[in-house]
Amino acid sequence: MRNVLYSLIFFIFSISLSAQQSGNPLLAKDVNGQKQWVDSVYNALTLKEKIGQLYMVQVFSDQSEANKNKIIGLIKDQKIGGIIYSKGGPVRQAKLNNVLQAASQTPLLIGMDAEWGLSMRLDSTFSFPWNMTLGAIKDPKLIEQTGRQLGEHSKRLGVHFNFAPVVDINTNPKNPIIGNRSFGEDRDNVTEKAMALMKGMQSVGVLSSAKHFPGHGDTASDSHKTLPTITFNKKRIDSIELYPYRKLIKEGLSSVMVAHLSVPSLEARDGYPSSLSKTIVTDILKERLGFKGLIFTDALTMKGVADFVKPTFDGVNSGSVNVGGEIDLAAFLAGNDVMLMSEDVEKGINKIAEAYERGAITDERLQLSVKKILLAKYKVGLNKYEPIGTANLVEDLNRIKDYALYETLMEQAITVAHDDKKLLPLRHLETKNIAYVSLGDDDGTPFYEELKKYGKVHKIEDNNLDVLIEKLQNYNTVIVGFHKSNDNPWKGYEFTNKELTWLYEIARTNTVILNIFTRPYALLDLESITNIESVVVSYQNSKVAQEKSAQLIFGAFPAKGTLPVSAGPYFTVGDGIQKNSLNRLAYTIPERVGMNSEKLNKIDAIAQYAIDQKMTPGIQLLVARKGKVIYNKNFGKHTYDGTKVVESDDIYDIASLTKIVATLPLLMELEDQGIVSLDSKLSDILPYYKHSNKKNMTIKKMLSHYAQLKPWIPFYYATLDSVTNKPSSKYYRTSRKPGFTTEIAPNLFMRDSYQDSIPKIIKDTELLSHLRYRYSDLAYYIIKQYIEKHYDRPLNEVAQDHFYKSLGANHTLYNPYKTISNTKIAPTEVDDYYRFQKVQGYVHDMGAAMQGGVGGHAGVFSNANDIAKIMQMYLQKGYYGGVRYLKPETIDKFNTCYFCEKNVRRGVGFDKPQLGEEGPTCGCVSMTSFGHSGFTGTYAWADPDEEIVYVFLANRTYPSSKAKNMLLREDIRTDIQKAIYEAIN
CATH class of the missing domain: 3.40.710.10 (DD-peptidase/beta-lactamase superfamily)
Structure with a gap:
């Protein structure tokens, strides 16, 4: 009888454990070992040390010795729980990270914004295509592979949390901060791509963070500078903005980052930031969506929250909530677990401790967040922390297989958005006399050099439009490349009035293929495409994007991409004319055809x-x-x-x-x-x-x-x-x-x-x-x-x-x-x-x-x-x-x-x-x-x-x-x- 009872108890415990594991994305496979470690660490912490675990502070690996010592002071004195690295270099960051980890009694949880790779913050590291580019790709397995390799880079550098994927649905072309960082405007496409990226990263042990909750995709302002307002009603937000979160949470999403937004339909208090709203963070994210993972605030130094002013808060007359750590307390009370980049860690810790002492924060509430953080630390292996090795670090973060994947991604993304005369890919080269004209920020040299590998292509340029048009009379096909800066996804993408005038005039008198090397929203500037025979969208102006676009124009590989966003009356989300290959030679790296670069050298x-x-x-x-x-x-x-x-x-x-x-x-x-x-x-x-x-x-x-x-x-x-x-x-x-x-x-x-x-x-x-x-x-x-x-x-x-x-x-x-x-x-x-x-x-x-x-x-x-x-x-x-x-x-x-x-x-x-x-x-x-x-x-x-x-x-x-x-x-x-x-x- 006793054995039966023990078996029943074990069975019930197993079911309970399984249910707990399926609902909490932070649980490791070794649940018992994880629980023991978390409990032992938690029980050894003082109150303020527990609160310190709630903080993740910003660190620049290229900062001065004085700043480094300041961070070490925060680690030793305030017992902060984590670091979010920003600008710097990989070797410097690795060395600094080893120093900071050595200074911490509890291993630090390391995070980074690496949406398209560590290059988002660090020099000498690899950059994968931006999300808008990935949104043009049909095959989610390629996005998952991107997430996997991105995760491998993060893990190699000792980064445990990548604040990605961005799941904002960019329905506003004028969005100043999201744009290229979004997978597009279609919720299903965004969800599918975000899911794939998340799974890829998490498959190699790097935790993901969907952002920016509840949705930053339809804003006309930047929360770094002000508090943007989302005017949609609850039904719209639930069906569009919250849709990706609902799906990703079911598939094991590790964390969510909450944005600084004003959302009147969800938070009744006027101008109240979503990151400080209990209704949005606890009632909606935690309870209605059932999210049990870590919840990060967006950076608390951003103007969208840092400038928030309220006459009274938590019963204390403070004028500005930003005084004396009030924002940190408000964020924690709203339901956030991690205070990201607080303006004053010590004051924030003291303010939360004061609230705890007077009963405004329960032990259960504090324990919930701190133990989630410790669960995450165990899951990423910090219970067995080892310093980062710097030997071959840069090489490990710039692997041949990363370049191979980048090429594949660009080939799959480039989109033939318009081709009414079926000009593409170019055939009958014996009849083609091709000119290339460059517009935009640079002359598109990689594009031009690649075009020349396929046919007789001459670069035509002149500062005088009339002279240029006269020169182009000798050509029956003109390829116009519109090249914008590829430095980062926020760079400008619009045509100037002069460039539009030149484009229209060239198109009026010539057969034109327009290839834009920037985000598809540039197409919004086109008042007419009547005289433009073909439009190719290449999304980025990288060397590979330019080379692959030239190859596509000549049919070296098929066109498969589709537009992830709409761009005016002529271009709709999902558009993309599929084109077959003409079996012309393409140009790539050895690994993509089963050969070894090192041996080939x-x-x-x-x-x-x-x-x-x-x-x-x-x-x-x-x-x-x-x-x-x-x-x-x-x-x-x-x-x-x-x-x-x-x-x-x-x-x-x-x-x-x-x-x-x-x-x-x-x-x-x-x-x-x-x-x-x-x-x-x-x-x-x-x-x-x-x-x-x-x-x-x-x-x-x-x-x-x-x-x-x-x-x-x-x-x-x-x-x-x-x-x-x-x-x-x-x-x-x-x-x-x-x-x-x-x-x-x-x-x-x-x-x-x-x-x-x-x-x-x-x-x-x-x-x-x-x-x-x-x-x-x-x-x-x-x-x-x-x-x-x-x-x-x-x-x-x-x-x-x-x-x-x-x-x-x-x-x-x-x-x-x-x-x-x-x-x-x-x-x-x-x-x-x-x-x-x-x-x-x-x-x-x-x-x-x-x-x-x-x-x-x-x-x-x-x-x-x-x-x-x-x-x-x-x-x-x-x-x-x-x-x-x-x-x-x-x-x-x-x-x-x-x-x-x-x-x-x-x-x-x-x-x-x-x-x-x-x-x-x-x-x-x-x-x-x-x-x-x-x-x-x-x-x-x-x-x-x-x-x-x-x-x-x-x-x-x-x-x-x-x-x-x-x-x-x-x-x-x-x-x-x-x-x-x-x-x-």
Whole structure:
């Protein structure tokens, strides 16, 4: 019987404990241990020490020694319960925190305003997007992840309470203090995002605090400066402002911060602050909403409460409630647990103690608040307090995964708010002539630089509107970036009258994409959007926001964001036009595609070694994975003794890469159309060879280098003077003359008729005696001849019109000397055997030079970014930028080794991985991979299995191509390739 009774008592106790735990968010999993610790600490405190626990004072980690000593005095003499840190730095705060904790007999509860990260208060720390930005994101899991990582930062710095999330529903666009700090104007969206942020923070042991109760979202004034008034009736407040609190409380909200507001419908006393109202704090929050967590006042130094004046209070004539700690007492009597940033802690403690002694405060009431504070301290681990370690602190607060998340958040948030002509994302780049105009606080350099990665975009600026409009007449698309300060969420966001005038005038005469890099309320200034074709809202003006906006405009990723607020008659909350990706390359960090940044940085050392050892003057390096460029760096200079450093928009003679970026795609296109096939014989496609020894060669054999063609013919030898070994006057002139218009170098023009001699020499050349693999350029002379005959146009023009223009490969061209400054072209050689001058902007390959710079095997100049676009198109089976260039089956045909059993490692045009030990790759790539290398040091490789594109451009032939190819001998390019694969997680 006794055992049954004990079991029943235990059962009832368990139920009671469970009920208590489910209702109190401050209870730890170890409830019994927590209760014992709380009781032991509480019972050891004197009355004033208990009251001291109710206080959390403000501390600046960059303050003077005198101020630090003042805080230590408050800790030792007044036994305050906590610290709220403000401005400073993380290392300084950590060190100061260790000192302050050591001075306290009861561990201090540490709080911070870190709504979008510790950067809200501290330098050298990470800033996540503002709440308004997060409000545009559909996926709450991303917000929860944000809360988790934000919480991890807080925990690392010893912060136990983050005064977030803001759950104010910002229904007033002119709200001076909330605005961007709100998730938006829709209560359900605000609640969902706040809930997710709360859960994320609390999942890592950092307590949250919903604010500003009962709701600061529809105010026209700032409670830091005055007492704002909320004029809504009870029904409206209950259904809108209180809605998020009701939901979050049910899900374990740790604390609530009460605002300093005048709410006549809830508090009958005129001008009475909500933070001092028992009706609002106790009757509504604690009793009606059933909240059992900690209740913080907002800062008691704020004018909204600090200037509160009442003739009498608590039976004491005081004039101003701010005299002698009356506000602190009033706040406590209202039901608050923690007095945040009291103006006079000692007076406040004394005032509360006096009220306790005369019976105005019961022991039960004091015990309730103090024990809640102690429960919170136990829950965050202060029963086992350890000092904060400062080693790697800054690095721990700025992790790669934080940058990765920031990028993801911005991609998900950016909103296409208007696009009535379906202009976005930009397609048909061959038809686009794009200008960029900057309005606002800065010139939007990151935005502009990112735009240029995708297409031909020119920045147009002038202080005179008429001149600007005239300049814009040369463009059919104008992107207007409206850039406002990103320093903090309170910065101005409005258009000036001048900016609006300029915008309307630009839109009147041009097709315009308006991209605003500020809060969506800026759209309120638009009186009309009739002439504005597209509007993109990017919410913030950070570098990442600008870069991601450019990527979205060109379709590198889909548009998913929706407006979290309404902005005038044209833009309503929830608006957001969803746009699909066009599968153009995006730009991101390695971790977002399953790679390791630290391991990938090994590439830097290899590339720098090549520069230091003078294997090449300069290098452009690019790595992409899963459609995203994750590494894009430059090394060295254009020349060893020069000053021009390599930049991303510099171009290189890509030598034999020409074969796979010019000739091969055009041939595949013809195969697509059924005009040729891999089994087409040379005599069938070019009757010119009908009676030659090459008539039965197939395209497959020629481009697999298995057709007995000679590797190379030095055509230029025959045009040199036999005595001087310099260009013969029979074939060359030093200026353009009739019959001598083929320009092969500055002041060197070749006889035009020699163009017919090259194919004749090839036609009449003997074949190799044995059928075996032998790499040969001659096939590409022949294929070029066929392509030009078929289209009746030069190869360079066909390549531009069929591929480069629409791909946005605007740095890819033949004969760049005609249109590009030499300052942007890496020189390839100081020629001492043919042209006898520096070769820069003219093709290095002699045979291609003799064809006017346009060869099927060489002649193209490009940068790494453009080559990556072409390789990515191949990787995506012929699709890029919304355009189907080639059929997947055609890509597969050409990426097949048909003579592998004959020791041929080549596909049709493409190089393939080696079958044995030596070859063109690191040996770590898949057998489905393909690419090519070039004589000047260039290399491009794509791997479908790992979705990797790797581009290496160099001018290792400068100053002399006769020097040993140390890039090849020391395996620089393939060692880098190996490092890429080693960086895969």
